Amino acid sequence: MYFNETHEAFRASVRRFIDREINPHMDEWEEKSVPLHDLFKKMGELGFLGIRYDPKYGGQGLDYWYETVLLEEAGHIRGFGVSTAIAVQTNMATPAIDAFGSEYLKDKYLRGAIAGDLVAAIAVTEPDAGSDVFAIKTRAVRKGDHYLLNGSKTYITNGTQADFLTLLAKTGDDGGYHSFGLFVVPTDLPGFVVSKKLDKLGLRSSDTAELFFDNVAVPVENLIGDEGEGFIYQMKQFQHERFTILPGVHVCVQDMIDMTVDYLKKRIVFGKPLITKQVLRHRLAGWLMKNECLKQLTYHIVRMKMDGRDVTREISMGKLFAGQLIAEVASGCLQMFGGMGFMNETLISRYFRDSRIMSIGAGADEVMYEIIARLEGF
Numbered sequence: 001m002y003f004n005e006t007h008e009a010f011r012a013s014v015r016r017f018i019d020r021e022i023n024p025h026m027d028e029w030e031e032k033s034v035p036l037h038d039l040f041k042k043m044g045e046l047g048f049l050g051i052r053y054d055p056k057y058g059g060q061g062l063d064y065w066y067e068t069v070l071l072e073e074a075g076h077i078r079g080f081g082v083s084t085a086i087a088v089q090t091n092m093a094t095p096a097i098d099a100f101g102s103e104y105l106k107d108k109y110l111r112g113a114i115a116g117d118l119v120a121a122i123a124v125t126e127p128d129a130g131s132d133v134f135a136i137k138t139r140a141v142r143k144g145d146h147y148l149l150n151g152s153k154t155y156i157t158n159g160t161q162a163d164f165l166t167l168l169a170k171t172g173d174d175g176g177y178h179s180f181g182l183f184v185v186p187t188d189l190p191g192f193v194v195s196k197k198l199d200k201l202g203l204r205s206s207d208t209a210e211l212f213f214d215n216v217a218v219p220v221e222n223l224i225g226d227e228g229e230g231f232i233y234q235m236k237q238f239q240h241e242r243f244t245i246l247p248g249v250h251v252c253v254q255d256m257i258d259m260t261v262d263y264l265k266k267r268i269v270f271g272k273p274l275i276t277k278q279v280l281r282h283r284l285a286g287w288l289m290k291n292e293c294l295k296q297l298t299y300h301i302v303r304m305k306m307d308g309r310d311v312t313r314e315i316s317m318g319k320l321f322a323g324q325l326i327a328e329v330a331s332g333c334l335q336m337f338g339g340m341g342f343m344n345e346t347l348i349s350r351y352f353r354d355s356r357i358m359s360i361g362a363g364a365d366e367v368m369y370e371i372i373a374r375l376e377g378f
């Protein structure tokens with residue numbers, strides 16, 4: 001209905017790649033993080049990292065439907081750490097360079113990210129500023145041909161392996177939302193330190209870091225767009241980031257339900273397969289109903305994007321709904337597996353740990369509620 005033969009051929013090639021190059025390694029990568037340079041180089045060679053981007057910089061120049069196919073297939077990865085790392089590269093750290101960056105930034109950093117030669121990270125959150133992005137303290141002060149960058153960032157995905165960060169910093173005090181700059185910060189500059197690799201409940205295949213900047217001299221040409229407009233650019237970039245969650249979640253919810261149904265068919269309790277218990281069947285059917293709503297909202301958003309319409313309201317609703325649904329289904333499916341669900345050897349236990357981030361990262365649920373309320377005018 002939404003995807004033609006070419007989309008499906010593309011889907012098959014992404015799925016093959018995930019089956020061969022990602023899923024067989026997931027247990028190992030959960031122990032010691034995914035090697036991003038290696039993985040991204042392979043993905044770059046297949047054109048998976050620049051689907052929507054301009055062919056001039058190595059992109060595929062395709063539309064949002066193809067991007068949705070990639071994100072849906074990433075939902076089959078057996079752990080959200082790797083799909084998150086990929087989404088950072090394609091939809092979180094590079095859209096602003098594509099939309100507002102200079103020819104120099106696109107040629108060097110967007111091209112490098114699309115090819116998989118450079119690993120990207122997005123650096124917004126700080127120890128004292130997460131939901132309240134306006135409260136960030138990291139500062140970039142112009143000194144001749146560079147900005148001196150001082151401050152720290154935390155919870156940065158891909159942080160220990162990144163070659164560059166797309167980083168939000170304050171450039172002034174008086175301009176309200178127009179007092180920020182968005183910069184491309186290469187991580188080989190003196191004064192940049194990965195202060196800590198963080199230990200997490202879930203997303204264990206992804207590396208997450210605390211970063212520190214001590215008088216890092218960032219060349220002025222690494223400023224994205226106009227000084228003072230960084231906050232606005234980042235708010236726009238957040239829409240690409242939040243959308244990435246929807247296609248992967250509806251696919252993963254379906255996978256979790258499928259694997260649970262398989263288990264319930266085999267598990268005999270009180271003399272009968274558990275799948276015969278009406279209370280469990282109805283719960284599963286209810287999740288399928290909600291998941292269909294999420295899927296249709298996802299496609300509605302893609303149609304709106306293709307039409308060039310503002311999707312802030314719908315993406316905020318979708319991100320909120322997806323985060324709550326996946327946590328509900330992961331927890332509920334784990335319950336149906338019983339003790340087996342609590343064992344690390346059972347994939348549902350990883351999904352249970354990983355799903356919790358979806359209501360926190362990329363703007364927590366409470367932030368999404370607030371955006372929706374504000375857009376509705378109350």
Ligand SMILES: Cc1cc2nc3c(=O)[nH]c(=O)nc-3n(C[C@H](O)[C@H](O)[C@H](O)COP(=O)(O)OP(=O)(O)OC[C@H]3O[C@@H](n4cnc5c(N)ncnc54)[C@H](O)[C@@H]3O)c2cc1C
Nearest residue numbers: 122123124125129130131155156157360361362363364366
């Ligand atoms: C694994 C992981 C990876 C991440 N990756 C990145 C990354 O790559 N780059 C990056 O920049 N950031 C990243 N983040 C940060 C993430 O975006 C923030 O954690 C998130 O925005 C929430 O900010 P916070 O943790 O500071 O929580 P806080 O802002 O301290 O909020 C704490 C709680 O209070 C709630 N709250 C906040 N304001 C209100 C309000 N007005 N009313 C009611 N409740 C409220 C929040 O919703 C939340 O539940 C990552 C986080 C994690 C855990």
